[in-house]
Amino acid sequence: MRLGLFGRRGPQAVEQYGAPGRGSGTAISAVTIIVILGGWWVVTQLGLIRPLFLPAPEMVISKFARIACTEHYFEQLLVVAGGLAEVQAKCHGFSDHALHEHILWSLYRVFGAFALATVTAVPIGISMGMSRHARGVFDPPIEFYRPIPPLAYLPLTIIWFGIGESGKLFLIYLACFAPIAINARAGVRSVSIEQIHAAYSMGASHRQVLRQVVLKAALPEILTGMRVAIAFGWTTLVAAEMVAAKAGIGVMVLNAARFLATDIVFLGIIVIGAVAFVFDLIMRRVERALVPWKGRM
Amino acid sequence: MTAVVSLNRVTVEFPAVDGEGVVRALDDVSLDFRDNEFVVALGASGCGKTTLLNVIAGFLQPTSGEVLHRDEPIRGPGSDRGVVFQKHALLPWLNVLENTEFGLKLQGVAKDERLSRARDYLALVGLSDFERYPVYQLSGGMQQRVGLARALTCDPDMLLMDEPLGALDAFTRENMQELVLDAWSKTRKVVFFITHSVEEALFMATRLIVMSPRPGRITHTYDIGFCRRFLETGNARAVKSSPEFIALREEILSIIYGEETGDVLP
Ligand SMILES: Nc1ncnc2c1ncn2[C@@H]1O[C@H](COP(=O)(O)OP(=O)(O)OP(=O)(O)O)[C@@H](O)[C@H]1O
Ligand SMILES: [Mg+2]
Numbered sequence: 001m002r003l004g005l006f007g008r009r010g011p012q013a014v015e016q017y018g019a020p021g022r023g024s025g026t027a028i029s030a031v032t033i034i035v036i037l038g039g040w041w042v043v044t045q046l047g048l049i050r051p052l053f054l055p056a057p058e059m060v061i062s063k064f065a066r067i068a069c070t071e072h073y074f075e076q077l078l079v080v081a082g083g084l085a086e087v088q089a090k091c092h093g094f095s096d097h098a099l100h101e102h103i104l105w106s107l108y109r110v111f112g113a114f115a116l117a118t119v120t121a122v123p124i125g126i127s128m129g130m131s132r133h134a135r136g137v138f139d140p141p142i143e144f145y146r147p148i149p150p151l152a153y154l155p156l157t158i159i160w161f162g163i164g165e166s167g168k169l170f171l172i173y174l175a176c177f178a179p180i181a182i183n184a185r186a187g188v189r190s191v192s193i194e195q196i197h198a199a200y201s202m203g204a205s206h207r208q209v210l211r212q213v214v215l216k217a218a219l220p221e222i223l224t225g226m227r228v229a230i231a232f233g234w235t236t237l238v239a240a241e242m243v244a245a246k247a248g249i250g251v252m253v254l255n256a257a258r259f260l261a262t263d264i265v266f267l268g269i270i271v272i273g274a275v276a277f278v279f280d281l282i283m284r285r286v287e288r289a290l291v292p293w294k295g296r297m
Numbered sequence: 298m299t300a301v302v303s304l305n306r307v308t309v310e311f312p313a314v315d316g317e318g319v320v321r322a323l324d325d326v327s328l329d330f331r332d333n334e335f336v337v338a339l340g341a342s343g344c345g346k347t348t349l350l351n352v353i354a355g356f357l358q359p360t361s362g363e364v365l366h367r368d369e370p371i372r373g374p375g376s377d378r379g380v381v382f383q384k385h386a387l388l389p390w391l392n393v394l395e396n397t398e399f400g401l402k403l404q405g406v407a408k409d410e411r412l413s414r415a416r417d418y419l420a421l422v423g424l425s426d427f428e429r430y431p432v433y434q435l436s437g438g439m440q441q442r443v444g445l446a447r448a449l450t451c452d453p454d455m456l457l458m459d460e461p462l463g464a465l466d467a468f469t470r471e472n473m474q475e476l477v478l479d480a481w482s483k484t485r486k487v488v489f490f491i492t493h494s495v496e497e498a499l500f501m502a503t504r505l506i507v508m509s510p511r512p513g514r515i516t517h518t519y520d521i522g523f524c525r526r527f528l529e530t531g532n533a534r535a536v537k538s539s540p541e542f543i544a545l546r547e548e549i550l551s552i553i554y555g556e557e558t559g560d561v562l563p
């Protein structure tokens with residue numbers, strides 16, 4: 001049974017007495033968000049903190065309108081719809097690029113690296129789970145580099161790859177690779193020996209057991225790894241864009257910081273947070289659609 | 298009549314936990330399984346029942362002795378010997394029907410035949426209405442019925458069941474006993490069935506073997522026919538409350554208790 005990606009949820013389990021963290025936290029989260037935003041607004045409205053340190057929400061919103069060129073694109077829309085003769089409003093953007101260009105560049109870097117990491121780390125993680133040889137080969141390098149902060153090997157990627165795109169991709173790639181490989185390996189371990197024995201005693205070959213039992217059983221954990229990896233990718237993005245990037249949300253934030261344009265720094269941070277949050281939501285949907293049995297068997 | 302599966306002086310040893318010496322899980326066990334037999338193994342925990350089943354299934358090679366399937370040595374698992382596990386053996390990404398036809402799919406059987414055979418066995422275990430259900434939404438008893446249907450769909454010579462009803466509640470368990478016997482009488486497989494319940498063993502077996510640990514071996518064998526009586530009359534309670542059944546139950550209980558307390562019984 002496959003639920004559509006955005007289809008209705010499967011039947012929800014009845015809440016068990018004493019289950020840790022029972023009940024929904026959504027309402028409370030909504031209150032938290034309102035309190036934070038409201039506090040922000042009140043504090044800036046009363047002039048308690050200088051805008052250099054904490055810009056007012058409306059300043060950030062107006063910077064958003066300016067950098068995203070909302071007026072420009074709105075007029076363009078009107079022209080297309082025939083309601084306006086020509087576009088008057090200029091698109092200034094920031095650092096020569098409109099907001100969506102910054103976002104697209106960052107998306108390209110994060111998802112390019114993430115896709116590369118997925119196609120390489122899943123097979124490597126699976127093979128580490130399946131064979132002691134693969135585990136012996138890949139375990140030391142992965143465990144060695146995994147805890148090192150990306151900023152520490154950023155200089156190395158510049159020396160190796162120069163200041164072009166490949167170095168940036170490589171940095172994010174490394175950040176995404178380890179969690180996927182480690183989770184894929186753990187996923188292999190989660191296959192029950194009964195499932196494997198059952199397949200063999202129904203005439204399965206080794207290959208069939210790998211493809212039709214082990215890979216499927218490892219899928220929930222592979223997806224968990226991908227979710228963690230995407231978050232790591234966003235975390236590493238600003239570091240990757242520190243060096244000679246022309247566009248990108250990280251670039252935007254870094255440049256804005258240089259001019260003490262705190263409102264733009266805020267805007268960049270909010271955009272990164274929002275985009276990362278949206279993709280985490282999508283990953284959760286994908287999980288629910290692809291592995292509805294997760295945690296239930 | 299040649300045996301479907303025969304074990305000839307089979308010994309299985311495992312390295313001991315402390316790293317010194319070995320554990321004899323099976324010691325010089327010889328046993329034949331003939332057509333249409335329902336052999337039940339009973340015995341205290343650790344007496345080698347699962348080891349015996351693993352040897353027949355081909356998951357484990359004996360340290361010495363030979364295991365033959367229709368006079369051919371068993372070198373590994375194969376679809377001629379189906380296995381039903383206690384739990385954790387269904388594939389949760391497949392629904393009931395897909396789980397049931399999984400073995401045939403592995404063997405490359407065409408889709409139409411696969412489906413019709415899987416449906417036949419789902420009907421046999423009474424799950425026709427649950428074809429499209431995800432297996433993780435089924436009760437424990439229903440999951441075991443899927444496991445049974447899945448094993449039968451591959452049409453093995455022999456069915457190996459390691460405490461298949463051990464995780465079920467008493468009521469479901471009795472229903473499943475009758476269902477397994479029913480399936481056995483209709484499919485005429487050789488069955489090797491492991492249980493911890495004396496009553497279950499007596500009720501289901503045509504031959505009951507009692508095993509004993511350290512080293513694992515067969516100490517008693519009984520040829521019995523309560524299951525045939527049940528299949529004729531359809532009345533499980535009458536069979537289980539008959540004087541012969543109760544007498545034999547007490548005899549076997551005293552054997553098992555005698556071993557556990559170290560008493561030597563007459
Ligand atoms: N893989 C193994 N490695 C080491 N020792 C083992 C292994 N498998 C079984 N043994 C030992 O062999 C003996 C028999 O085990 P087995 O699992 O066959 O018992 P069993 O009769 O199935 O017990 P239970 O009723 O608890 O399932 C036990 O002493 C056990 O500790
Ligand atoms: Mg056992």
